[in-house]
Amino acid sequence: MPVNTRLVVAAAITDSLEAPRRLLAARRSAPSALAGLWEFAGGKVERGETPEHALRRELREELGVEVEIGDEVIGPDDGHGVEDSCGDDPVWMLRPGDADLERLVMRVWWARILPGADGAAVEPRPLEDHDELRWLEPGGWRDVPWLPADKRIVEALLDDAIERHRRAYC
Secondary structure, eight states, X not given: OOOOEEEEEEEEEEXXXXXXXXXXXXXXXXXXXXXXXXXXXXXXXXXXOOHHHHHHHHHHHHHSOOEEEEEEEOOSEEOTTSTTTSTTOEEEEEEOOOSSSOEEEEEEEEEEEOOOTTSOOOOOOOOSSEEEEEEEOTTOTTSSOBOHXXXXXXXXXXXXXXHHHHHHHO
């Protein structure tokens, strides 16, 4: 029996797409097995949605923000079999799946919160699925207990952020 694969999208929300310093982390409130662990805001892509549209929708629902989506943080895993959403593009494997569980793969983008209609800064709020948000300062991106699948994404983001700073300031 083939394993059903589901695409999840997430945002590495930061203060700058060119030279990220701060990173937003969201603490899960459910399910109980994941409650208290930290993750990137986002969620599952619904049928008929593009990944980018799903990401914007999820961030509005979960955090009450509109975002500018930046570059994708390319994952190391095979995305083959994720309908039309990934093709053969690399993804981040969240759960391998088996006959009883759907396989979950994720695509991650850098994102920046856009100002409100009045031009004022908008602070994200934990509206759904999270009970706390935290801006992690430079050097502190590893300072929360991330979901196990997100730990390697944090490492990739750190490497990418360092490279972005080199390009921005050298």
